[in-house]
Amino acid sequence: MRLGASPVLRGVDLTVRRGEVVALLGANGSGKSTLVRTLVGVLPPSAGDVRLLGRPLGDGVPWGRVGYVPQRVSAAAGVPSTAEEVVASGLLHGRRLRLPRGWRARVREALDQVGLADRAHRPTHQLSGGQQQRVLIARALVRRPEVLVLDEPVAGVDRPSQEAFAATMTRLVGDGMTVLVVLHELGELAPLVQRCVVLRHGRVVHDGAPPHPRPGHEDSDHEHVHPHAHSRTLQRAEDVRLADGPFEARLDARDDSAEDEGAR
Structure with a gap:
């Protein structure tokens, strides 16, 4: 995989099996985000093959069965969106440009999974950084995915939000x-x-059992916050667009009766 003339990924051979929970670790600049963005079709691979849910990367992938949580997105000008509107945008993918019937119930379910059902109508710029990240997780979960790909979901968020995220993931992993x-x-x-x-x-350089943490990082009072993490806020549903690809969405949250919900 190359970005410009520089190779970013070299000889990566990775298989994630059904039901596995795999952590991708490495220092800044090691290629982690490039790898996951390639896996979900945001970046095109320059060489090699990528298969997702048994299908070659492309239009044949059942994208409705895949959830993706990018790194914290940046703010943008405009009228702020509510948490409900941002989560609803996760139901739009590929050729689907209108929300399915019953979308509000799906959105409430996803927000409840991350403990934010009571914030559904709150503008996202009024939420804390950790809560904004949980809104993005709910946006992925609203698809009811079989595969969930997350890019540094707890970077820069406080410990209560980390704990809430871990509780959510425990439930999801328990469901397979x-x-x-x-x-x-x-x-x-x-x-x-x-x-x-x-x-x-x-x-x-390693594929196997989790490595031991560096001294001090396993302490209960250690905050897992890193210099590259930022606190920009999420303001609009459009702010979660990821360039052309299966996870770009346009939102028309006022249409509650468009396509049949089963067409995912």
């Missing part, structure tokens, strides 16, 4: 969801992670 999550450290997710893949300079 397949998870690939990019992390700097295992933190609150350590009990769930079955396997760790460590990248260094774009290459896999």
Whole structure:
């Protein structure tokens, strides 16, 4: 995989099996985000093959069965969206440009899964950074995915939000969801992670049991917050657009009776 003339990923051979919880670890610049963005079709691979849910990457992938949580998105100008509107945008993918029948119930269910049902009508810019990240997780969960891919979901969020996220993931993993999550450290997710893949300079240098944390990082009072994490706010549903691809969505939250809900 290349970005411009520079190779970012080299010889990565990775298989995530159904029901596995795999953590992708590595220092900043190791290629973690590039790898997951390639896996979900946001970036095109420059070489090699990618298969998702048994299908070659492309239009043949059943994208409605895949949930993706990007790194914290940046703010943008405009009228702020509510948490409900942002989560609803997760139901739009591929050729689907209108919300399915029954979307409000699906959105409430997803927000309840992340403990934010009571914030459904709150503008997202009024939520804390951790709550905004949980809204993005709900946006992925509203699809009721079989596979969940998360890119540094707890970077820069406070401990209560980390704990709430870990509780949500515990329930999802208990239901058999397949998870690939990019992390700097295992933190609150350590009990769930079955396997760790460590990248260094774009290459896999470890694939197996979780490595031991560095001294001090396993302490209960250690905050897993890193210098690159930022606190920009999510304001509009459009702010979660990920460039052309299966996870770009346009929102028309006022249409409650459009397509049949079963067409995912």
